Structure formats: structure tokens, C-alpha cells
Amino acid sequence: MIKRLTGLSIALILSLQLGLSGASATDGNGEEGINEKFGLPILVLGGSLSDTQKEEVRKMLGVTDPEMAEEVVVTGEDLVRYIDGEDRNAQMYSSAKITREEEGEGLVIERVNPENITQVTDTMYANALLTAGIENATVEVASPIKVSGHSALTGIYKAYEVSGEELDTERLEVANDELNLATDLANEEGIEEEKVSELLADIKQAIADQNPATREEVEAIVEEQLANLNINLSEEDRQRLTDLFEQMRNLNINFDNVSEQLGKLSDTIQEKLGDVVNDEGFWQGVKDFFQGIIDAISGIFGGSTEDESTN
Template identity: 60%
Template sequence: MKKMISIITIILAISLLAPQAGSANVGINEKFGVPIVVYGGNLSDAEKESVAGSLNVAEEAEVEEIEVTGEDLITYIKDGDPRARMYSSAKITRKEAGEGLVIQIVTPDNITQVTSEMYANAMLTAGIEDATVEVAAPKAVTGHSALVGIYKAYEVNGEQLDPERTDVANDELEVATELADKGVEDEKVSELLTEIKKQIAEQNPATREEVEAIVEEQLSKLQIELSPEDRQLLVDLMDRIRKLDIDFSQWSTQLEDLSKTIEDKIGTVVNDDGFWQSVKDFFNKLIDGIRGLVS
């Protein structure tokens, strides 16, 4: 009986230390509507079911489910190919103004190129703010089609996105993944894009030459080496961003919030001495408990 109590105590300790489940379901958000789940149009029935499981669709009080196909590319991307294969999917839950973007790739092994920071940066360029977005795929894919699905979800939800901004955002995602493919670390790519865009927001450059100076400054600051062709690609992208109809005074704050959110997520656990002490104490007690069971 004593050993049984010890086992129960250990199990209880593990359950208390483990991350707790999310807060209780508060029901349907009547202000923003239900979460929208966008499935890649080329998913098989079995793959769609797998994605629904990854996105915890069954746990929602209610969702709206739609599909994104190659035909949708034409709406949001000027040179979109209607024959494109679409597999990556997403669940979008809109939030209150000021809450920012929270992007979670729930099947990280299956989204091979696009990172959560790349999604967030592209979404801000497209004019999408204040949402929780979960991305999933049933097999290894680059992750590009999820962004088009997010655009479609917003328009289904009554938002009107600027097609010029969505097209530039797609270019941004292409540049980001291309730089990463050529050896620049994913985190460095996201940092570079964010910092350049912050400087554009703060300095409000009037010419391409001024944009080029900002790009060169940030490349030097972050110690990133690019080929002349890739530098040109980056300048072309940022000059397009400069010309967008964006309230740069607000955009700077949003980009700063994005950077801070990433830093806070990393720093919270790493710098939390109390957390690590609790882990140490737990395992010491666990070892003592196991010794007691076998003695």
C-alpha cells in the first residue's frame, strides 16, 4: 500500500510539472466569428483528416472550413499558377486589436521551408494583424500555400485585403525562403527582413537609393554576406514595400512587437531561475521516490 501511494505521488508530481492544457473553452467569439480552417485543395480525405487532427478542429466549439486551390493564387498573386498543388493548411483565430500575431507550426517536420517568423513578417506586409494562426501539413511540403489560405480566410471573414500588398507579401516569402536555401540561417533571414522593414518605417525613404542604403546597412550590421544577385533581389523587394499604401507609423510598432514577442518567448524559460530550480527539485524528489520503491 505504501509503495502504491508513492507511485501515485510521483504521477501527481509529473502531472503538476507538465505544461497544463489550455484555458477552458469560452465558446464562440461573437465579435470576430468562429475560427476558420483552410485546407489545401489537393489533400486527400485521409490527409484532410490528419490535418484536422493536428489543428485540433474537433476541440473547437464551432469552425468554418474552406479549401484553398491554385485558382485562389490568381486572386492574391499576380503571377499565380492555377495548377499549383496546395497541401499546407491553417487555422486562423482573429484576436483583439493590439494582441499581435501568434504563429505556430504544429507539424514542424512537414513544413520544410517557411518558419513562423517568415509567416508573421509576410502577414504584416499583407496587412494582416492580431490573430493566432496554426499551420499544418500531412507530409513534407514547403509551406507556401498556407499563406494564400490565410488570405482567403480573411476575405471569407469579411476583410478586404489589398492585392498589391498580398502580392508583395508573397514575394517576401519567396525571397526569405530563397535566402535560407542559400545558407543564411532561418533566424537571420527573419531578423534581416524585420530590421530592414523597421528602418523603412522609421526613415520613410523616398528613393530606391535610400532603400538600398538601408539594406546595405542592415546586411553589414547583421554580418550577412549575399551575392550581388541576392542583394539586388532584396533591394527590389524592399523598394516595392516602400511604395505600398502602409501606415508606417503603426507598422514600426507592429514590427517591434513581433521582435519582442520572439525575444520574450526565448527569454522567459531560459532566464527563469525559479522554473529551473523547480525542475531540479522535482527530479531530486523523483529519484528519491524511485529509490524508496526499490529498497
């Protein structure tokens, strides 16, 4: 019984800790109100959602008052308009709320129900959006059903178009390629998702620092960062990485302009990689705390935890 109670107590403490931090962020955003410089947040709903699912997503993304967000729907027609060669019949379920922020705030990405966004992580979204030229925004992604999460990127593009900002379609296509490659490396090569994001961010930062002039120099940067992170890829995927960043080089993306946001993204990735689940000191503290409780209870009842029934 005590062992069972211990497990439940740990789960409760972690749930409260995560829940309170999430509630704090949500409450803070609500109290700040609307930034009149940028206008209302934009809620982008997947065109494949039913009316009931759309209402569910509105609640997930905290849009309880329709006058507090500008609402648009993203469809397969938008997908082919932004990304050449895509299927206009694609199913669009992933939805997002985009709140533009002041210069220097960086990108903050949150999947509000990550259990339903099965392939794309927060930092994968952030990496791709920086490539697309999107900076300084809070982006919340949600889906009422399990989806890969790729279509949310198209919805975010549409939100910026609706807000009057013109995005470079070539950069959008490269960002889409980047997201596809990121999820492929995680799913097919079996690399930890945050490790993939770290690799992509580090390559971008190295390109910003070194300003490569040839494909060979890009390839050398890719190889160097793979070695730094001790990541082994197939020759095909190494070439895909080089091809991707060669595309970026040919687009003359000025990574110096996003260097600060890349730094913030790298910090975020490191925080996720060193999450509390992997914090041995934290877990030892939890173990010691509950062992003290168990010892105290055992002393009161004059029993031993070794004599407990497993039922």
C-alpha cells in the first residue's frame, strides 16, 4: 500500500509542478491583453475539422471570446499555394493560435496537447519558422485527433499573410523541407527528436558564424556538427542535410539576423534535453523524501516495508 501511495504521490507532485507552471504562463498572457501594435491574435483552424472539433480547438487554445481573436481556416488549397508540389486534397487538422510579439522576444512554441501532435516537436516548429522568416511570436498548436502536425506550418504561414506580412515562398518551401527532414531523421534514423532540433540549430548557427561560400564548405559544416553531437547518419541522409542547407545558402538567408533567436532556441533545446526526467539529483531528492515518509510510517506501525503484500 505504501509503495503504491509513493508512486501516486510522485505523479501528483510532478503533475502539480507542470500544471502550475503552465497555468502561470497562460494567466500571464491573459493579463497582458492585446498588443495594439500587432492587433488580435490569429486563430487558424484546420479545414478538415468538423464544427464540433473546431469548437474543441478554440477551447484548447483559450479562445472563449470570438472577438478576442481573428479566425481563419487553412485548407489544402493554401498548402499548394505556399508549397509547390503538395496535394490540394491533403487533410488539414492541425490548428494554431499566433500572437505576434515585440522585437527581441523570440519564438515561443507550445503544443497544448502534444499527445495528439505525434511527429513535430516545439523546437522543430521553431527551427522551420526561423527558416521561413518568422520571428518574435508566441505560437500555440493543437489538434483534437492524433496527427503528424505538419499542416500547422501552413496555417502559421496563412496567419502571417492575413496579418499583412509578405513571406518569401522559396523560404517557405525550404522550411517545409526542413520540417520533413527533421521528422524523417527522428522516425527513420531513430535519433532523439530534441537532438535533431539541436543539430539543425547548430548547423544554422555555424553557417551564420562561418558564412560558407561553396557547397563543399556547407558539407564540411554539416559533418562537423554531426561529429560534435556524435550523430551517425546514412550517406543518403547526410546528403539530404547538405542539400537542405545548400538551398538555404543559395537563398541568401541572413542567419546573422536571427542569430539571437537561434541562441534562444539552442537554450530551449538544452533545457528540454536536460529535463527534470533526466535530472538524477531531482529524482534522488524525491526518493529520499518519500523514503523518509515510509520510514516514519513504518516506525509508527512497527512494521517493515519488506513485509508488505503486493496486492
